[in-house]
Every structure is written in C-alpha cells, then in structure tokens.
Amino acid sequence: MDEPPCYDLEEERVIEEIRRLDARRVLVQLPDGLRPHAFKLTERLEGAGAEIFLAGDSCYGACDLAIRQAESLGVNLLIHYGHNRMLPDVEIPVLYIEAASKVDLKPAVERSLPLIEGWERVGLTTTVQHIHKLGEVAEMLRGRGMEPYIGKGGFGLLRPGVVTGCNYSSAISIMEIVDGYLFIGGGRFHPIGLALATGKRVVAADPYLGSAFIIEESEIRRIIMRRLAAIESARYADRYCIVVGLKPGQLHLQEALNMKRALEARGKRAVILCLDEVRAEALNNFTEAEVFIDTACPRIALNGLEDLRKPFLTLREAEALIGLRGVEEIWRYEGGV
Numbered sequence: 586m587d588e589p590p591c592y593d594l595e596e597e598r599v600i601e602e603i604r605r606l607d608a609r610r611v612l613v614q615l616p617d618g619l620r621p622h623a624f625k626l627t628e629r630l631e632g633a634g635a636e637i638f639l640a641g642d643s644c645y646g647a648c649d650l651a652i653r654q655a656e657s658l659g660v661n662l663l664i665h666y667g668h669n670r671m672l673p674d675v676e677i678p679v680l681y682i683e684a685a686s687k688v689d690l691k692p693a694v695e696r697s698l699p700l701i702e703g704w705e706r707v708g709l710t711t712t713v714q715h716i717h718k719l720g721e722v723a724e725m726l727r728g729r730g731m732e733p734y735i736g737k738g739g740f741g742l743l744r745p746g747v748v749t750g751c752n753y754s755s756a757i758s759i760m761e762i763v764d765g766y767l768f769i770g771g772g773r774f775h776p777i778g779l780a781l782a783t784g785k786r787v788v789a790a791d792p793y794l795g796s797a798f799i800i801e802e803s804e805i806r807r808i809i810m811r812r813l814a815a816i817e818s819a820r821y822a823d824r825y826c827i828v829v830g831l832k833p834g835q836l837h838l839q840e841a842l843n844m845k846r847a848l849e850a851r852g853k854r855a856v857i858l859c860l861d862e863v864r865a866e867a868l869n870n871f872t873e874a875e876v877f878i879d880t881a882c883p884r885i886a887l888n889g890l891e892d893l894r895k896p897f898l899t900l901r902e903a904e905a906l907i908g909l910r911g912v913e914e915i916w917r918y919e920g921g922v
C-alpha cells in the first residue's frame with residue numbers, strides 16, 4: 586500500500602482553485618520528493634473535472650517554473666509545489682503550494698541543543714516546508730534561556746526565516762545580532778550555503794533523520810580555498826564561455842552580456858552559451874573554452890559539476906577575478922545571481 590505523503594498537498598484548496606478559474610487543463614509541477622505521490626494526487630485533482638498533466642523535467646526551485654511547458658500545452662492553470670513564489674506574475678495563473686511538512690521538528694531540535702550551548706542569540710532559518718513550525722522552535726529555545734531571531738527576507742523571499750540556495754537575505758539581515766544560526770531542514774546544501782553567506786557558526790537540525798550536526802569551520806575553509814583556487818586557475822585564460830540558463834528564474838542575459846564586454850575590454854575572448862539544463866556533458870563539448878562562467882544558478886558552479894574538465898566560476902567569482910567585486914562579498918547571496 587502507498588505511504589501517505591508527509592507533506593500537506595492541500596488537494597482541497599487546489600480543487601477549489603481549479604473550479605474557481607474554471608480551468609480545463611492544469612499542469613502540475615512537483616519537486617522530486619513528491620513525485621512518488623503523483624498518481625494519487627492526479628487522481629484526486631481530476632475530481633475537479635479538469636485534464637491534469639504532470640511536468641516531468643527537473644524542478645530545483647521556484648526559478649524552474651514550467652511556464653514554457655504550460656504555454657506549449659495550452660493549460661489554464663499551473664500548480665507549482667514545494668517552493669514560494671520567486672518570479673513576477675505571468676499570463677498563465679500560477680498557484681504555489683508550499684507542501685508544508687508534517688514531520689515533528691522537536692526530536693531534531695532537542696538534539697541540536699547541546700551543539701548550540703552557550704549561544705545567547707540564535708538566528709533561526711528554514712525552508713518553506715517547515716516555516717509554519719518555526720514559532721514552535723523559537724518557543725523551545727526561549728524555554729532554554731536563549732533569544733531566537735527570525736530575519737526578514739529581501740528580494741523574492743516572502744516569508745521571514747526562509748532561505749533558498751541563492752537567497753540567504755533573511756539570515757544576513759540578523760547577521761550582526763546573532764551568535765550563530767540554527768537551520769531546520771534536511772541535507773547539507775542549505776546549511777553550507779548559510780555558513781558561506783554569513784561566515785557565522787551554523788548548526789543544522791534535520792527533522793527527517795531526527796538528528797543534528799555542526800557545519801565545521803574547516804569544511805567551509807576547504808570550500809573557500811577550493812573556490813579561490815578555481816578563480817586563480819582562471820586568471821591567465823584567454824577564452825571564456827559564459828553560461829546563460831534558460832529556466833525562467835535563472836535567465837540573466839544582461840549580466841552575461843556585461844561580463845562578456847568586461848572580459849573583452851581586458852583583451853579576453855568570450856562567448857555566450859545558452860542552456861536549459863547546465864550539465865558537464867554539454868559544457869565539455871565546447872573544448873575551446875578554457876573557463877566557464879555560470880550566470881544561471883550560482884550553486885551549480887559553487888557545488889561543482891563532477892565531470893567538468895575546466896574551471897567553472899560563479900558570476901560573482903568571475904567579477905572578483907577581474908576586479909569588479911571584493912573577495913569578501915562573493916558568497917553573500919541575498920538573491921539574484
């Protein structure tokens with residue numbers, strides 16, 4: 586028997602919206618974690634009397650909104666699960682469903698307490714799936730004599746305390762006040778980004794595993810050394826390939842054109858390469874390029890593409906390379922590229 590999802594898929598609200606808009610065709614976009622429940626969800630939504638289609642391409646964030654697919658299919662409503670709104674409104678109505686997690690946060694937060702012992706002011710951050718329970722966590726910390734702080738997000742972040750892989754503005758807004766951050770959520774992707782963006786201590790409480798861990802300073806130092814080495818290795822290159830992502834929230838063409846001009850003004854050669862999905866196999870075909878510059882999702886270059894044979898810099902790293910940006914602000918992501 587199928588396991589029920591541990592996320593609130595808000596089927597009733599979705600059905601109401603389909604009926605309210607009298608939508609005949611609906612495209613549903615799910616992140617990977619929710620795809621095992623796609624059959625059941627589709628069957629439920631078909632109860633609204635519309636044709637329901639599933640979007641099968643990658644969906645890494647709200648930057649990945651399936652607008653082009655929705656247009657090709659002639660749908661009247663796009664339902665995007667798992668992320669907050671990040672892009673301005675488009676012609677096709679979009680319903681964002683946060684997919685709030687039903688997982689209990691307390692066991693993981695309890696385990697994190699010894700790791701934040703001695704902190705007086707704790708910055709709280711999370712993903713949109715757990716934001717509805719951040720108040721509970723704040724209460725737990727107060728009960729232990731700590732003062733929790735939840736920062737307001739800028740640029741495209743609607744909910745205080747929420748972070749995304751390219752937007753740590755809610756954490757940065759309280760950076761001067763807090764002793765460190767407690768991140769609530771699964772995996773290492775966000776806590777590492779948080780430590781890079783703020784330079785502060787970060788402890789992560791993973792509610793899915795019921796465990797907690799510290800992001801060690803030595804790990805962040807290693808990442809920074811690796812990135813500085815990549816910047817250095819790009820210094821004497823002659824041919825640069827500037828990668829433009831075609832996903833709606835990753836399209837930074839003007840920034841790419843500016844970088845091309847800046848490189849050419851320094852006697853370098855640069856071409857612009859446009860891709861929907863930035864993959865090493867695709868980049869490796871462009872063998873003349875000595876360095877790739879990522880203007881799509883900054884985390885692609887930052888996390889590294891395993892099989893890529895050439896240095897791959899984020900746009901900000903490339904700006905630092907040619908003296909347009911100070912090294913200290915490279916990884917302070919507050920939205921944008």
Ligand code: SF4
Pocket residue numbers: 645646647648649749750751752834835881882883884
């Ligand atoms: S651009 Fe990258 S980090 Fe930002 S939301 Fe999209 S996938 Fe996440």
